[in-house]
Amino acid sequence: MNVSTNSVKRFFNTKCYLAKQIPRNLKGKSKSSQEWLMRQLADPYVEKAKMMNLRCRSAFKLIEIDDRFKVLKPGDTVVDCGAAPGSWTQVAVDRTNANRAKESNNTGTVFSIDLLHFHAVPGATVFCGMDFTTTTAQQRLREALAGRQANCVLSDMAPNATGVRMLDQENIMNLCYSVLRFALAISAINAHLVVKLWANGDVSKLEKDLGRFYEHVKRVKPESSRSDSAELFLVAREFKGLERALKASKIEG
């Protein structure tokens, strides 16, 4: 991910190439493809991602979240759910030193999972073609963890939109709660959780439920998240531990 001279050269070559290609690229394309292409070409985060050898612009959402909330540190064990094509995994590997890039720092461990197949990320263990919500997938992750507790669970998972708002909302909420249940079972005390959801759903309910188990919960819309997207992230920090959280819930009645 380091911005090497070669990657900068590659970036500018790509820019020149794309500038020459724009009219050719747009020819014969549907209106929505043209709009998508124009948006990609005009997007500074797309350019920056290429410069930094990041697989997609989503990386900057996690970079912003981590710069602000410090959810990742060298030596941490991280589970990245919905990881394809792998840019959050690249950031997690870099920040936990899972690739041993900095010899003097502790070495982290990153496990990534997605329904889709994607290229391996050096330093991470990747599970492809697996539905995170299934018992089989979660069992595989637990086996890989081999008794290690997670310091951070990330979820950028999003279901394919059906276009039926209520159904889409229900689907993304189901993903969030599946991640939360898994995180509660595998997290170390003081671990963190970052989940993506859509603003037009019942954000407050999930926020409240996270608050039972984590000391701090914040809604975050990173600058790099497109303003026309309903996505937002809940950043839950400092897992209380199941015993303490459940005892507190009982007292509150």
Ligand SMILES: C[S@@+](CC[C@H](N)C(=O)[O-])C[C@H]1O[C@@H](n2cnc3c(N)ncnc32)[C@H](O)[C@@H]1O
């Ligand atoms: C926005 S993309 C993730 C981008 C990724 N964070 C990155 O930076 O490269 C959302 C991903 O969630 C995955 N996904 C959705 N539902 C899933 C599920 N049930 N199990 C595993 N992955 C899932 C999709 O396949 C998709 O690749």
